[in-house]
Amino acid sequence: MMARTRLSTGVPGLDEKLGGGLLPGTLTVVVGASGIGKTQLGLQFAHAGQEQEARPGIIFDMNARVDSQSHREYAERMFSWRLTEVDPERPVSLAGFFDATRSHGDYLHVFGRAGRRVTRADLDFDAWHDWQAQLARKLGVTVGFFYGNFVQGVRRAVIDGIEPVDRRSDSIQFELFEYIYHQILRKDAEWVARDLLREHYRANADSVARHTYDPADVACALLYTSHEMMLDQLIERGLDDGDLLAGANTLIYTGKRRIGDTLGRALWIAKHRGSTCSDEILPYSIDDRGLSLI
Secondary structure, three states: OOOOOOEOOOOOOHHHHOOOOEOOOOEEEEEEOOOOOHHHHHHHHHHHHHHHOOOOOEEEEOOOOOOOOOHHHHHHHHHOOOOOEEOOOOOOOOOOOOOOOOOOOOEEEOOOOOOOOOEHHHOOHHHHHHHHHHHHHHHHHHHHHHHHHHOOOOOEEEEEEEOOOOOHHHEHHHHHHHHHHHHHHOOOHHHHHHHHHHHHHHHHHHHHHHOOOOHHHOEEEEEEEOOOOEHHHHHHHOOOOOOHHHHOOEEEEEEEEEEOOEEEEEEEEEEEOOOOOOOOOEEEEEEOOEEEEO
16 A cells, blocks of 8 residues: 655644654644644644645634634734635535535634533533534534535644543533544545435435545544643643543644743644654744744
């Protein structure tokens, strides 16, 4: 089997620490506290697709807090990249999925900034089931967002906005991520089309067959907010069997690190299966162009 080309992170200095970059067809999880630079790193990875695959990646934002993740502002400032937002309330239209001239957007903020909690422990029975109903309504536009972009050549997906929880089963965000990862990102393109088109699949079967892609070429970067702010705390926390972090191919911790009398930012590559990688603690800085290793 021919080796697949590694994907650049878009972060100066990081690719060489990852043995040449990230592996297609795998999940990379970037963990760190709010404000540590995960969103900028995710945008750098997505935008690097413009040069490497001639298409930038897509951003799927699950943030439900009042404050914004600022994806559009960062993308404009860092790359002069104007993200095209998809309306999460827009009914899924079957027309145009296979039209190469039609844009499917590159940013979907699926829940909106509702200022609502996303875990079962924080909600009463009715509120939890209201979240479940909202999630069911959003699955169609979610599947269409990913599938429509993948058939047009997008090969990078960044998923952001997941809040920390004690148990994944209590989080509506993790429930949606599990669906996306297993039923969209890792599924054969034909089966994703079946899920999207449903009773209209037979009428569109020829178009589906002509517009396909290999899920082994699609890479996902999940940006996961942690309780821990300090890098040492993340390194010491360890991994449990079945933990989302344990199942990732590549795991990158980001956090604050004491340097003399000041705190600086640094990252550590906790895991990078199938490849050599650096064991160093890697300091980084953030400016208007994003992250770069120091």
